[in-house]
Amino acid sequence: MRINVLLFVQCLVFLLVSVASAASITDSEHRTLVFNQPFKRIISLYPAHTTNLLELGLDKEIVACGPSDAGLPGRPVVQFQDDPERLLALKPDLVLIRPMISRGYPNLVRILEKNNVRVVSLQPTEASGLFVYWENLGKLTGREAQAKAMIETFGTRLAEITASLKDIPMEKRKRVYFEAIHKQMKTFAPTSMAMFVLESAGGVNIATDAERMRETNIAAYGKERILAKAEQIDLYLAQSGRMNPVSVDDIVKEPGFYLIKAVRERQVFLVDEEMVSRPTLGLLDGIGFVKSLLYPDYGQEGITRL
Incomplete structure (x- = not known):
């Protein structure tokens, strides 16, 4: 009987210790993942994940990444369209994806998951989820301190970039239409990362009435609604990249766009989508760049890639 009691106590202690040391996160699919130790063999299938993992000080832990990742030359390249066996052959313990x-x-x-590989889907669609996203990556990899440092760095650099904006009264702030997808006449949702970049740079979003599409960062707007505000648009900004392969010429020559104030005054600009849509520290470069377009006569402290 003593042996049974001893075994029971040992099991109870082990259970309590395990529970105490367990970490958990809730991903973008609202699934809760509980784990007892950091993941060490990670496949990253979203470039933002890879960038953030590297920022957290991880390298050898990333056993493969997607074809769009430029930061890890020589690493095995896999795609979500691949046969799952190709991913399993790399013996990952975690695969990071997005919704x-x-x-x-x-x-x-x-x-x-059937083969005991944890799959976590992460992608904040709103600026308010940025820090939680970094914290979750820190928990998954045992880099909580580094994630906290990222958050602190972001706050400090953001304050440096935006310091001079206090000298610009609200009535003199530039009003902006921010294009997400030209062919479909879509803008960004008011709470999206891109609009956070715009507003942090001192811009005023003229499409605050745009309707967000599902759980994405894109919002429907339409040409009629854009042209209805044509005279209010001081600057026309468009993301440029795979999602929106557009040129300034495409925008300027769009039928009816000659009515837009920004088009007439040659205030049409492109910004790399990586700087405004990916949830990385690169958002700071986006804020600095957009600020330089909006207010070229004001100080540009904090811009890192101009």
Whole structure:
């Protein structure tokens, strides 16, 4: 009987210690993941994940990444369209994806998890989720302190970039239409990362009435609504990249756009989508760049890539 009691006590102590040391996160699919130790063999299938993992000081822990990742030359390249066996052959303990992948390729997630590989879907669509996203990456990898440092760095540099904006009265702030997808006449949702960049740079979003599409950072607007505010648009800004392969010429020559004040005054600019849409420290470069377009006569402290 004593042996049984001893075994019971040992099991109870082990259980209590395990519970106490366990960490948990809730991902973008509202799934809760509980784990007892940091993940050490990670496949990253979203460039923002890779950038942030590197910022957290991880390198050898990333065993493979996607074809859009330029920061890890020589690393195995995999895609979510691949046969799951190709990913499993790399013996990952964690695969980081985003909701677009889990919605489009549920079979990949199912097979990976069936083979005891944790799959976590993360992508903040609102600026308010940025720090939680970094904290979650820190928890998953045992780099909580480094994630906290990222957050502190972001706050400090943001304050430096935006310090001179206090000298610009609200009535003199530039009013902006921020294009997300030209062919579909879509803008960004008011709470998106891109609008956080614009407003942090001192711009005024003229499309605050845009309707967000599902759980994305994109919002429907339409040409009629843009032209209805044509005379209010001091500056026309468009993200440029895979999502929106557009040129300034495309925008200027769009039928009816000659009515837009910014088009007439040659205030049409492109900004790399990586600087305004990806949840990384690169958002700071986006804020600095957009600020330089809006207010070239004001100080540009904090801009790192101009």
